[in-house]
Amino acid sequence: MHYWNGLDEVPADLGPTAVTIGNFDGVHLGHQEVLTQLAAAAAEHEASAVAVSFDPHPAQVHRPHQCPEMITGVQEKIYRLATTGIDAMLMIRYSLDLAALTPAEFVKQYFVDALNVRVVVVGHDVRFGRGNTGSFETMVELGEQYGFTVVGVEDFGRDRRCSSTWVREALAAGDVASAREVLGRPHAVLGEVVHGAARGRELGFPTANLGQDSEGMIPADGVYAGWLTDGHGRRWPAAISVGSNPTFDGVQRVVESFVIGRPKEKVEDFDLYGQQVRVEFIDRLRGMVAFEGIPQLISQMEEDVARAKLTLGTDDPEHLDARPVPAVEG
Known part of the structure; x- marks a missing residue:
């Protein structure tokens, strides 16, 4: 897996890509389902599968005193994403300047211009851009504007949707067995x-x-x-x-x-x-x-x-x- 720490490390001659976006804290089974579908979409479009993430976590910038404890550090996140079989990861430095970009500005700058995107794979609850005003519907509209398709991934989980919050709750209670079930591996x-x-x-x-x-x-x-x-x-x-x-x-x-x-x-x-x-x-x-x-x-x-x-x-x-x-x- 290629690891790009910022846009300046993305190859200028990068071919077409399939892209997903998220914090991926824990890289739990829900995240893994998105990444599996990303790889499938990349193969279908003869593109490279790229996961876009942020460091630090947005909550550490906007709500430092209320930010949840991170399940994994950056090193472990990179390691876990590499095990999913995707081709590359782009880590974006999260800042107030980045947060000020409108949904359209963000997608144009990072997905279209930098990553040559052909397909975006995201959950239906995706939020992005200034004030989290960008939604799944927004992404579909931008896809129509910039020429990429959007694949929506349904929530993953049976009795409860797999989430980083669930993992944190289990670890805080010492229930590492339940955390293991949501993560699909030991914490x-x-x-x-x-x-x-x-x-x-x-x-x-x-x-x-x-x-x-x-x-x-x-x-x-x-x-x-x-x-x-x-x-x-x-x-x-x-x-x-x-x-x-x-x-x-x-x-x-x-x-x-x-x-x-x-x-x-x-x-x-x-x-x-x-x-x-x-x-x-x-x-x-x-x-x-x-x-x-x-x-x-x-x-x-x-x-x-x-x-x-x-x-x-x-x-x-x-x-x-x-x-x-x-x-x-x-």
């Missing part, structure tokens, strides 16, 4: 492994702690079963703790992963410090509680690891090769 947080207080190591459960600048919405406090993919592409089962370590009167929320099945030989070679890792959440095992003493904490941690193994279906875990990372050219 992940990305970040660098940093040094912590080393309490886990002292207790016999050394953990990989993510730095505070990690990307991705952190689920509610608790203990989870999941997976950690290290910087070398090795994927390990893990028991993951999210919280402020109430037993030790902690304050700052931390994501800590105890890797299950780490090498028994040459343990010193298993060093994750400084690596960019991906932590995937499969299921919640329990909430976060404060224990009366260290023995009770250790006993509970042993039970957490046993339950994580059972949840992940790995009694004698060894690392697995992670799925190949899709190529992103930018």
Whole structure:
């Protein structure tokens, strides 16, 4: 997948394209349905499939104090879009100047002039242009004016429409299993492994702690079963703790992963410090509680690891090769 960070990176000789537009926060199943139909439309029109998105999220510009927490960061969004099979992604820097463009000005500048659009694939609830005055009907009218067709995608979901809001609600409640169903994959947080207080190591459960600048919405406090993919592409089962370590009167929320099945030989070679890792959440095992003493904490941690193994279906875990990372050219 090609990644263009702004109009100046779009090739001048770009051929015809099929285009969709959205924030794609989470790249959930609803987004994936749009992207699937985009790829189909691109094939039908012998065009390149291009997804147009924004950074930062428009709400961060217009309502910074009310902006919802982002499910994924830009890095994860690009990665997930690359897995859908589209040809390119155009990331537009969102600003008040961009927001001031009328629907017609926006479509002319970005879709027609820059992307040589032949077909636009969007949901019927699409909104774009100054004050979100552009609608699906507006897009159809502009298509008639500028010579592109418009394909409308119906809402995706059974009992409830798949949405980023639904994913955020599930993660805020610690219901990572429901979030996984809406996303079509486990929710992940990305970040660098940093040094912590080393309490886990002292207790016999050394953990990989993510730095505070990690990307991705952190689920509610608790203990989870999941997976950690290290910087070398090795994927390990893990028991993951999210919280402020109430037993030790902690304050700052931390994501800590105890890797299950780490090498028994040459343990010193298993060093994750400084690596960019991906932590995937499969299921919640329990909430976060404060224990009366260290023995009770250790006993509970042993039970957490046993339950994580059972949840992940790995009694004698060894690392697995992670799925190949899709190529992103930018």
